[in-house]
Amino acid sequence: MASRPVLISMGDPAGIxxxxxxxxxxxxxxxxxxxxVVGDMATLRRAARLGGVAPDSAEGGLVLAGLDEPAQWAGLPRGAVGVLQAGEALAPPPWGQVSAVAGHAAAAAIRLGAQLALDGRARALVTAPIHKEALAAAGEPYPGHTELLQALAAQHRGVPVEALPVRMMLxxxxLATVLVSIHVPLREALAAVTTEGVLxxxxxxxxxxxxxxxxxPRIAVAGLxxxxxxxGLFGCEEIEVIGPAVRAARDLGIEASGPHPPDTVFMRARQGAFDVVVAMYHDQGLIPVKLLGLEHGVNTTLGLPFVRTSxxxxxxxxxxxxxxxxxDSLLAAIDAAMAASPA
Known part of the structure; x- marks a missing residue:
């Protein structure tokens, strides 16, 4: 048993x-x-009942035990699941519906989990899926996990958000791919391809x-x-922007190569030529990974002062x-978080 737990935020209470x-x-x-688990006890009890066995039953049930802080998890009875209540107790919202209530509850779980990880009271944070429309309906100013966690980490360190750059890795x-930009319109994503950003x-x-x-690590940098x-026949970004970033990285002792044609670099990485591909924008990098199947895919936020996967x-x-x-994908995310964080 580790000295600190891995936290799992429950995600949107109306989703899976x-x-x-x-x-x-x-x-x-x-x-x-x-x-x-960080979330709402009533919502988690409702989810536990989907297994066909009543929660807390002696045979086959999941015994959910409320905690006041993560350290209490070490004293739980064998087989019990520790739960940290995030925010006020909730009347579980209807399944499959976008709502401000659900968005607020999901954000509360993320914020509590992140704070505990930032304080060093947890090994890592694994986040279950959230709904971006529900977050927006709840008044959250961030479009997703990555941006919210970056803002919380920057606030914790007392620095501007731009002083704590993060990246999404799927x-x-x-196959692993790290993105230069994340959730921005494609026109803005193309403008975000700068030598400094790629480097x-x-x-x-x-x-x-x-x-x-x-x-x-063998890092392949995709072209745009x-x-x-x-x-230069089909654009000059590789010559003027991406190539200089790759050379600068090599000058720092990083085994980076490219820019590689984006229509073949992911195939070459999967064949073993590279450990990771740096993609220029969201869909360029995520379509190849998701084509391999969502059941074992893991999203990792790089650059945070704690391990976060989903x-x-x-x-x-x-x-x-x-x-x-x-x-399956959540289990893969938990395994990745445990492997990347000290016990």
């Missing part, structure tokens, strides 16, 4: 987040000695992989244009509350 958290802990009972078995992304990726045990510009799928409102949602 609470359901897959409960399913993961039912399918892998040993995790109950490693994790604490990974599936055989910063490469440096953040290199730091992450070195911390996880790779002495010299078809065929990486074909020597499953690579959304709230799945269409099946929420049916008991059909798979916990």
């Amino acid at each position: 987040g609470p359901e897959i958290v409960m399913r993961a802990l039912r399918e892998r009972p040993a995790l109950r000695r490693e994790v604490v 990974s599936a078995p055989g 910063e992304t490469v440096r953040i990726a290199d730091t992450h992989f070195r911390r996880t045990g790779l002495a010299r 244009n078809p065929h990486a510009g074909e020597g 499953p690579d799928h959304g709230t799945a409102f269409d099946i929420a509350g049916t008991g059909r949602a798979s916990a």
Whole structure:
């Protein structure tokens, strides 16, 4: 048993987040000695009932135990699941509906989990899926997990957000990609491809992989244009922006290469030529990873002062509350968080 737990925020209470958290802990009972769930007790009890066994029953149930702080998890009875109530107790909202109530509850769980991780009272934070419209309806000024966690970490350190750059990494078995920009319109994403931004992304990726045990990560940098510009025939960003960033990274001792044609670099990485691909914008990097299947995909935020992972799928409102949602991607995210954080 670790000295500190991994925290799991419940996600949007109207989506599959609470359901897959409960399913993961039912399918892998040993995790109950490693994790604490952050969210709303009534919502989690409702999700636990989807397993066909009443919560807290002596046979097959999930015993949910309320905690006041993460450290109390160490004293829980064997097999119990520790729960930290985030915000006020909730009347669980209807399954599969966007609402400000759900968005507020999801944000409360993220904020509490992040604060505990920033304070060093947790090993890592794994976040179940949230709904961006629900967050916006609740008045949250951030479009997703990554931006919210970056803002909370910057506030904790007393620095401006821009002084704590973060990047999104999506990974599936055989492929990992780190993005230069995240949730911005495509026109803005293209404008965000600067030498400084690409270099910063490469440096953040290199730091992450070195911390996880790779002495010299092989980082492939994708081009922006078809065929990486074909020597300027299809655009000059590779010559004027991306190439200089790659050279600067190599001058720093980073094993970076490129810019590579974006239509083949992901295939080459999956074949073993590279450890990670730096992609120029959201869809360029995420389509190849998600094509491999969402069931084992993991989203990791690089650059935070704590480990944060999440499953690579959304709230799945269409099946929420049916008991059909798979916990495989969440389990992969938990495994990744445990592997990347000291016990």
